[in-house]
Amino acid sequence: MISLGCAKNLVDAEIMLGSVLQHGMEITSRANDADVLVINTCAFIDSAKEESIEAILEAHQRRGWNKNPQQKLIVSGCMSQRFSRELRESLPEVDAFIGLDQVKELGAIVEKLLSKEARDKDVDLDFVSARPGYIPDYDTPRFRLTPAHSAYVKIAEGCNHPCSFCVIPQMRGRHRSRSPASVLAEIRGLIAEGVREINLISQDTTYYGMDLWAAKAGPRQPVDSARGPSLSALLREIQEIEGEFWVRLLYTHPAHWSDELIETVSQCDKVARYIDIPLQHIDESMLQRMRRETSREHIEELIAKLRAGIPGVALRTTFIVGFPGESDTDYEILLEFIERIQFERLGIFKYSQEQGSRAARMPNQIPAKAKNARYRAAMSIQQKIAHRLAREKAGRKLKLLVDQPHVARSEADAPDVDARVILSEPAPAGEFVWRTITASRGYDLLA
Numbered sequence: 001m002i003s004l005g006c007a008k009n010l011v012d013a014e015i016m017l018g019s020v021l022q023h024g025m026e027i028t029s030r031a032n033d034a035d036v037l038v039i040n041t042c043a044f045i046d047s048a049k050e051e052s053i054e055a056i057l058e059a060h061q062r063r064g065w066n067k068n069p070q071q072k073l074i075v076s077g078c079m080s081q082r083f084s085r086e087l088r089e090s091l092p093e094v095d096a097f098i099g100l101d102q103v104k105e106l107g108a109i110v111e112k113l114l115s116k117e118a119r120d121k122d123v124d125l126d127f128v129s130a131r132p133g134y135i136p137d138y139d140t141p142r143f144r145l146t147p148a149h150s151a152y153v154k155i156a157e158g159c160n161h162p163c164s165f166c167v168i169p170q171m172r173g174r175h176r177s178r179s180p181a182s183v184l185a186e187i188r189g190l191i192a193e194g195v196r197e198i199n200l201i202s203q204d205t206t207y208y209g210m211d212l213w214a215a216k217a218g219p220r221q222p223v224d225s226a227r228g229p230s231l232s233a234l235l236r237e238i239q240e241i242e243g244e245f246w247v248r249l250l251y252t253h254p255a256h257w258s259d260e261l262i263e264t265v266s267q268c269d270k271v272a273r274y275i276d277i278p279l280q281h282i283d284e285s286m287l288q289r290m291r292r293e294t295s296r297e298h299i300e301e302l303i304a305k306l307r308a309g310i311p312g313v314a315l316r317t318t319f320i321v322g323f324p325g326e327s328d329t330d331y332e333i334l335l336e337f338i339e340r341i342q343f344e345r346l347g348i349f350k351y352s353q354e355q356g357s358r359a360a361r362m363p364n365q366i367p368a369k370a371k372n373a374r375y376r377a378a379m380s381i382q383q384k385i386a387h388r389l390a391r392e393k394a395g396r397k398l399k400l401l402v403d404q405p406h407v408a409r410s411e412a413d414a415p416d417v418d419a420r421v422i423l424s425e426p427a428p429a430g431e432f433v434w435r436t437i438t439a440s441r442g443y444d445l446l447a
Contacts, residue, residue, distance in 0.1 A: 001013060001016070001017060001027075001037070001038040001039075001040060002037075002038070002039050002040065002055050002059070003040040003077075003145070004039075004040060004041055004042045004048065004051055004052055004055060004077070005040075005041070005042025005044060005048060005077065005078065006042070006044070007152045007199065007201050007250070007416075008152075008154060008157075008201055008202070008203070009040060009042055009077055009078065010145060010146070010152060011136070011142075011152050011154045011201070012040065012076070012077065012100065012103045013040045013145060014142040014143055014144055014145055015103045015104055015136055015140055015141070015142055016038065016040070016076065016103050016104075016106040017106075017142075017143035017145075018140065018141030018142040018143045019103070019104055019105060019106045019107040019108070019141060020106055020107045020110060020143075021107075021141065021143055022107055022141045023107030023108065023110070023111060025107065025110065027143065031059075031062055032062075034071065035070075035071060035072065035110075035114060036071070036072045036073075036074060036110050036113065036114070037059045037062075037063075037071065037072070037073050037074070038074045038075075038076060038106070039052065039055050039056050039059055039073070039074070039075050039076070039077075040076045040077040041055070041056075041075060041076065041077035041078060041079035041080055042077060042078055042079065043077075043078040043079035043081075043082050043083070043167075043171065044078070044168070045349070045352035045354065046352045046353070046354075047352070049079060052077070052079050053091075056073070056075055056091060056093075056094065057091075057093075059073055060073055060093040060094075072095040072096070072110075072113050072114065073093060073094050073095050074094070074095060074096045074097075074098060074106075074109070074110070074113070075087065075091075075094050075096075075097050075098075076097075076098045076099075076102075076103065076106070077100075078100070078168075078171045078172070080097045080098060080099060080128065081099045081100045081128060081132065081171050081172075082167070082170065082171045084097040084099070084126055084128045088126065095113060096109065096113055096126065096127065097126050097127065097128055098127040098128065099127060099128035099129050099132065100129075100132040100134065100171070100172060100173075101129040101132045101133060101134040102127045102128070102129070102134075103134065104134065104136070104140060104141075105127070109127055131173055132157075132158070132171075132172055132173040133173060133176070134157070135154075135156070135157045135176050135177075135178055136154060136178070137178070137182050138181075138182045138183070138185035138186040138189070139185075146415070147403060147429070147430070148193075148194060148195070148430055149194065149195055149196045149197060149401065149403075149429070149430030149431075150195065150196070150197040150199070150401075150403075150415055151190050151195045151197070151198060151199065152199045152201050153183065153186055153187060153190070153198055153199065153200055153201065154178075154201055154202060155177065155178055155183050155200050155201070155202050155205065155208050155234070156175055156176060156177040156178060156202035156203070156204075156205070156207065156208050156211075157172060157173070157175075157176055157202065157203070158172045158173040158174045158175045158176050158203060159172065159174070159175055159203035159204055160174055160175045160204075160207065160211075161203075161204065161253065161291075161293065162291045162293070163280075163290055163291055163292060164289065164290055164291045164357060164358035164359040164362070165280075165290060165320065165323065165351065165352075165354065165357055165358075165359040166354070166357060167354050167355075167356050167357050168203055170356060172203065174211075175202075175203065175204065175207055175210075175211050176211060177202075177207075177208050177209050177210075177211050177212050177229065179212070179229070180209070180229050180233070180234050180237065183234060184234075184237055184238065184241070187238060187241060187247075188241055191241060191242075191243040191245055194430065195245065196244065196245045196246065196401055196430060196431070196432065197245060197246045197247075197248065197401055197415070198238070198245060198246065198247040198248065199247075199248045199250055199414065199415065200247060200248065200249055200250060201250050201251055202251060203251065204251065204252070204253045204256065205231060205249055205250060205251050205252050205253075206231055206252040206253050206255075206256035206257060206261070207253065207256055208229070208230065208231045208234065209228060209229030209230045209231065209233070209234070210230070210256075212228060212229045213228025213229060213230075230260075230261075231249075231261060231264075232258070232260050232261045232264040235247070235264050235265070235268055235271055236264060236268065238268075238270065238271075239268040239269075239270050239271070241270075244432060245270060246270065246271075246272045246401065246411065247270055247271050247272065248271075248272040248274055248414060249265075249271070249272075249274070249275060249276060250276045250414060251276060251278070252275060252276060252277045253277070253278075254277055254279060254292075254294045254298065254299055254302055255292075255293045255294045255298075257277075257302055257305075257306070259305070259309075262305055262306060262309040262310060263309065265309075265310050265313075266309055266310045266311075272411045273310055273311075273312050273313045273314060273411055273412070274313070274314045274316065274411055274412055274413075274414065275306060275310070275313055275314070275315050275316065276316045276317075276414065277306075277315065277316070277317055278317055278318045279299060279317045279318070279319060280292060280318065280319055280320050281319060281320060281323065281326075281330075281334060282296055282299060282319075282333060282334055282337040283296070283326075283330040283333045283334060284296050285325075285330065286323060286325075286326060286330050286334075289323065289324070289325060289359075289362070290320070290323060290359070291358070303315065303341060314344040314345060314411070314412035315341075315343050315344055315345070316343065316344065316345035316346065316347075316414070316417075316418070317343055317345070317346055317347075318346070318347045318348070318349060319334060319338070319346070319347075319348055319349070319378065320348075320349045320350075320351050321334070321348055321349070321350060321351065321371060321374040321375055321378055322350050322351040322366040322370060322371030322374055322375075323351045323359065323366070324351070324359055324362035324363065324364050324365050324366065325362060325363070325364040326351075326366060326374075331374055334378070335377065335378060335381060338378060338381055338382060338385075339381055339385070342385050342389070343382070343385070344386075344389060344412055345386070345412070345413075345417075345418055345419075346382045346385075346386075347417075348375050348378045348379050348382070350368075350371040350372065350374075350375050351366065351371060353365065386419075386443055387440070387442065387443070390419070390440035390442075390443060390444070390445055391439075391440050393437045393440065393445055394437050394438060394439055394440065395436070395437065396436070396437050397434055397435065397436045397437075398410050398411075398421070398434070398435065398436075398437060398445075398447070399411065399432055399433075399434055400421050400423075400427075400432065400433050400434070400435055400447065401430075401431075401432055402423075402427045402428060402429050402430065402431050402432075402433060403415075403420075403429060404429055405423070405426035405427060405428075405429060406422060406423045406424075406426055407420050407421070407422060407423065408420070408421045408423055408427065408433065408435070408447070409421060410445070419443040419444050419445065420444045420445075421435070421437070421444065421445045421446070421447050422441070422444055422445070422446050422447070423435065423447055424438070424446070424447065435447035
């Protein structure tokens with residue numbers, strides 16, 4: 001299997017492989033030996049779709065190189081969910097497409113694909129539901145693809161936000177939270193296995209539980225998170241689980257942060273002082289055009305509250321440059337904000353014109369050359385900020401989670417996306433250690 005895209009897609013890949021093992025099959029790292037190849041695709045932006053298409057075509061070519069014409073090719077993931085009909089016409093090389101609701105059924109689908117009936121007859125092997133509704137449970141079989149000491153826990157699926165640049169709600173459906181009991185049971189099991197880092201993920205982690213209380217309260221009653229499941233309540237229950245571990249919040253939305261949640265993070269020492277909060281822009285007109293359901297004033301106040309309420313917090317965000325209608329003035333406002341706020345971690349996306357999104361139909365699309373220039377200028381500012389913040393850590397003693405004998409991460413670094421700490425003396429992988437920072441090298445620290 002090749003799994004592309006975000007951590008949420010990676011969890012889907014782990015569930016698919018768990019289904020395969022449950023059906024008595026084996027997983028191999030050698031593509032030549034496999035009876036079935038699976039490409040788990042991403043369709044978030046144009047570059048992700050291009051990478052997915054390239055992976056599918058390369059996998060098909062490998063069948064020819066390996067002289068294994070009986071090897072089957074399955075395409076799963078967001079691109080399969082959204083474009084299965086178009087892909088079936090343009091990629092006849094693919095033997096089956098499966099949607100997001102079918103991730104737990106890969107084992108049964110593979111059995112059908114390899115059956116005599118499928119070989120002898122023209123059997124329909126497209127498995128894509130129109131509106132996804134599946135969400136994993138604590139006892140869903142999984143074959144984890146992360147290091148033994150770190151895991152992603154998907155606490156919800158889908159999204160209710162109307163962001164004009166995004167088509168995720170069209171692909172993954174409306175937001176649906178897992179029950180707190182299910183999430184807690186999974187985390188307890190992972191901690192018992194020796195996991196030291198729990199990364200909570202969903203399309204909007206801060207929306208967790210709101211749909212459960214709304215469904216219980218009824219359509220005419222207001223949602224009161226204090227009377228039903230909420231992220232704050234979930235974190236406080238996770239805090240009570242025995243063991244030494246971090247729990248990290250990824251993909252939070254600025255519209256749903258509350259004073260209660262800030263206080264909870266501050267009071268729970270197992271919750272990493274790390275907040276991933278994609279803001280996308282700061283100019284008021286851009287936020288409205290993006291349909292971000294928030295304002296510049298709210299964002300400025302929230303950042304001040306987060307830094308005051310959670311001492312030592314590391315803020316990670318992302319912005320989009322080149323959104324339709326973004327003027328030079330709008331862009332300069334964004335640069336001034338980045339330079340003034342001094343985010344510890346920051347990424348920039350160049351706007352991608354996604355078919356089916358509101359923004360794709362907007363006038364004043366920005367040329368690629370301008371988007372590239374804006375991307376480079378913004379990242380140049382952030383690079384200087386990040387390098388300075390890294391240098392200032394010299395002399396501090398930090399708690400680190402060891403990924404490899406000479407490579408670790410601090411509380412301020414999420415797996416795969418943030419900086420590393422390079423250790424001069426080796427330490428056991430999967431363990432916490434305390435080390436003194438001696439210097440920095442670019443984004444990374446030396447200890």
